[in-house]
Amino acid sequence: MGDALPIRTERLVLRAWDAARDLAAFHAICSDSLVMATLGTPLTREETAAAIARMEAMQAEHGHCFWAVERGEDARLIGWCGLIRGRTGPVAGKAELGWRLASDCWGQGYASEAARASRDWAFANLGDDALYAITSLGNVRSRAVMERLGMTYQPDLDFAHPDVPHYSPLCPHVTYRLARGDHSARPGVAPA
Template identity: 65%
Template sequence: MIATSRLVLRSWRGDDLDAFHAINSDPEVMATLGPVMSRDEVAALIARMQAMEARDGHCFWALERTDDARLIGWCGVIRGTAGPVEGKAEIGWRLARAAWGQGFASEAAVATIEWVQRNLPDPDVWAITATVNTRSRAVMERLGMHRRPGLDFDHPSVPEGSPLRPHVTYSLELPR
């Protein structure tokens, strides 16, 4: 578990499904991430995160507010699986629409980066997103991440012709 003044990043629980499905089935949240997800798809996604955490000791963790213990999304680090971040420490976040614009993504990401510095040997943290995802790109820049234009790519799991296929790549060198 990672705690900040307003947030807790924690392992996934069985009772997270309804709240996380509400986030992943919101067309506004998913507009720059991919198609809205069914309840079964979200359950499978949570199961993948639980398996990653069991295998690697980290994943995109459940993200909740401390004041009301409400699940508002996810944030954490995985071993990248696509393009230039494959095998690297890839940071990511996804928040409920009601949690946007309050600094939660940046706060959780800073805590995740600090966790990576203490717990993983990686010299850098990486992030990717669809080129059109200006909100996530703004968070990456607030974190001090640098755009790596030579490493931008078409995401192989996004259909050709989709505006979400072109991806940008960012990285942050970790002080050691």
């Protein structure tokens, strides 16, 4: 599965992580208070390095992770997108789509483009009967991406995220789902 990388879309490349090359750029994203406003406390350089290391370990174990996303036109790392095995709540052990992009790249369709490619890769390469995505209740940007992917909100799967303090407005989380039967892969986003 991992040998299907990179995944190329019209404007983006989803690829394996290169910690030495990617750490500074990804730390700039993960330490941006705008980016982290719906995710939690901005990350230190060490926490960002640990996140990249977790993704590399997931790639090695499962053949997928939240991959590094770079813009094709200039090879700039603009975030991550892909899928992991969910770690908590109603998505534990399930195929979970996720993304995080640099704030200056918002509103340009990059999240939807990368997430569509990840969705299509998952249904072409994994045996899961559905894909899931979670976010904090108020994260309207991510919820809009989930809806553009054809995912549907599952109110019965709302949960309090155990890694977020119960008093935080980021604690209440929502879950979206896309069943394999509801998906129709778009041409042009297959692995390169």
